Amino acid sequence: MVVNRGIGRVSMFLLVVVVLGFFFASYNMIAMVIHHRRKGTDKGLHTVAGGRSSMFIDAITEMPDSLKKHEGAKALFHVALTATDAPYSQWQCRIMYYWYKKMKDGPGSEMGGFTRVLHSGSKDDLMDEIPTFIVDPLPPGQDRGYVVLNRPWAFVQWLQKATIEEDYIMMAEPDHIFVNPLPNLARGEYPAAFPFFYIKPNENEKLIRKFYPEEKGPITDIDPIGNSPVIIKKSQLEKIAPTWMNISLRMKEDEETDKAFGWVLEMYAYAVASGLNGVTHILRKDFMIQPPWDLEIGKKFIIHYTYGCDYNMKGELTYGKIGEWRFDKRSYLRGPPPKNLSLPPPGVPESVVTLVKMVNEATANIADWEKDK
Secondary structure (H helix, E strand, O other), rough: OOOHHHEEEHHHHHHHHHHHHHHHHHHHHHHHHHHHHHHOHHHHHEEEOOOOOEEEOOOOOOOHHHOOOOOOOOEEEEEEEEEOOOOHHHHHHHHHHHHHHHOOOOOOOEEEHHHHEEOOOOOOOOOOOOEEEEEEOOOOOOOOOOOHHHHHHHHHHHHHHHHOOOOOEEEEEEOOOEEOOOOOOOOOOOOOOOOOOOOOOOHHHHHHOOOHHHHHHHHOOOOOOOOOOOHHHEEEEHHHHHHHHHHHHHHHOOOOHHHHHHHHHHHHHHHHHHHOOOOOOOOOOOEEOOOOOOOOOOOOEEEEOOEEEEEEOOOOOOOOOOOOEEEOOOOOOHOOEEEEEEEEOOOOHHHHHHHEEEEHHHHHOOOOOOOOO
16 A cells, blocks of 8 residues: 555656646747747737737738638728828828728628728818818917827817717728728727837837826837828727827827837827827738838738839939939929829839829729819
8 A cells, every 4th residue: 555655646746746737848848939029020020019919810810710700790890091182182081981991892801881081171172072071280380390290189079979880990091092992900908000100109219208197007018100091999099099189189289209200200109108098909011011121912902102213224223312203293393293104113012013003093994184284
């Protein structure tokens, strides 16, 4: 009996050792996977950023089951873009709305209604062409020459006054072109956003702490995003929008922050406002491309033509120097670009060629295209 009890103790000891060994082996394997995915984030992996959650999500193959939508379920989102009545804004809105209509009913699309949120305070000549909701601009002088400050204020008013049937909203901009039908990339309480390489909360902790105190959490809770493109639950945006507006105004009033953030100040304000409201975004690098830096369309959804595209006739990029061939939206500040723009020379990336072809298709099919010229 003594011998049997000894053997039993030895067996139990070995069992404990085996279990512990299996536990540590599993732990190490998981740690290695997480480390690998962190290193691979810039190679196509997408993360729900922030200290609240460390889910690493591949946009196609590694979406956790808990965040996947049920087959056949559609979650329509309302496309909303803020705009002014300036000719520069108007022609971009017309092209954007043309491609929205082309892609809305395409395979996989969950695009619902569309609203141009016009923050000029009065009607313009696109009211009959594009669904429009008029809101007031900020009081004179309050934007301090930074017209983008009207964006959060416009969303606050629109959300309070408009009837929006969809449960989700996509915040878009006039210089977006839908290049593929867009599904709802958000998952429940996790909105979807595009990560911008130049939004760096970690490198601006001193400034951000003025608006996001330490008791709210680590700086890693602030996503590297702006408000657009974002697909988000309407109920979440209703909470974030007033905070976003107030943080934008406070940042603009703070001389140090205003100087550091410059033209992306309102983007930082949205990121901080989201963190203050406990909202974490799924970061989707496939949400959009930005020519000339992104070269291929692939399965991306939006072309954002914010950068100028300058090339010589050999097809070589001459960014920062006006090219022999160019397309830059800023060349058309006072009115729309002409129809049938010349295509880029051979060797120019697919993204730029596609952009120009899509602009040409829109201008060829929109009635009275050059009416403002």
